[in-house]
Amino acid sequence: MPVVAGTYHVPVLLKESVDGLAIRPGGVYVDVTFGGGGHSREILSRLDDNGRLFSFDQDADAERNIVDAGKKFTFVRSNFRYLENWMRYYGVEQIDGLLADLGVSSHHLDDESRGFSFRFEAPLDMRMNKRSGKTAADILNNYDEARLADVIYMYGELRQSRRIAAAIVKARSNAPLITTGDLLKTAEPYVGRGREKKDMARLFQALRIEVNHEMDALREMLSAAARLLRPGGRLSVITYHSIEDRIVKNMIKSGNAEGCVEQDFFGRRLTPFRPVDGRLIVPTDEEQTVNPRSRSAKLRVAEKI
Structure with a gap:
């Protein structure tokens, strides 16, 4: 049963977004939008003692929700645009999955x-x-x-x-x-x-x-994710408005935020990602009723090629 955060923020598309990561129990994962900790708790529940989760949040209020998971969990009080710098700091060269729940939280x-x-x-x-x-x-x-x-x-x-x-x-x-x-x-x-x-x-x-500077930060984070994800690693991103969704969609389609598709000599697309299932995931009617914030949410999942 998924773990739901308290009143700070109810996680959107909790099961779907974490399922999208196809978690390996001993893998290394990043939640770049910790907030109330709901998605992070669900990821941690699927990791064994060898797994690791790094969760980012620049808001000091989010620290009240830090979970006690020993060496498996590291909270990074920083903007996710510095993802690559922090992974380098912690000696992490590759990650198995990254989750982002964009937009503003219900807490804010x-x-x-x-x-x-x-x-x-x-x-x-x-x-x-x-x-x-x-x-x-x-x-x-x-x-x-x-x-x-x-x-x-x-x-x-x-x-x-x-x-x-x-x-x-x-x-x-x-x-x-x-x-x-x-x-x-x-x-x-x-x-x-x-x-x-x-x-x-x-x-x-x-x-x-x-x-x-949300759109600049998003572009930088997604570019860093493309470099950090190992082949077969997963990107799971929830968006709430067309501006950020367009950037995520373009990154998955072309490997850049502008959507400029490059091709090799044989006409094959040069992109680091492959969409998983090729479909957009939206909340069920039940979730939209219980959590009105979810009504505009869209989930895109991609795999690193």
């Missing part, structure tokens, strides 16, 4: 103090790592109008990105945007009627991605 969305959700009045922070980097307020109050519009359009896919950016620049000329309420008041006139919640979620998503 439910934390009223960190500004990830428009549901709560909070400072516009949105940093996964509270120790460093620009906050959402820094971006909103300092990016020029064109750059703001690009962020909102690229990462939020909002057609009103230019109008929203112009409204933000106008509003901050009177007073800086400090709280989620300030942003909601400024952007509300420009979101679609009947789509307020969906469009606001996309606006907050865009800022969160920019604050945490």
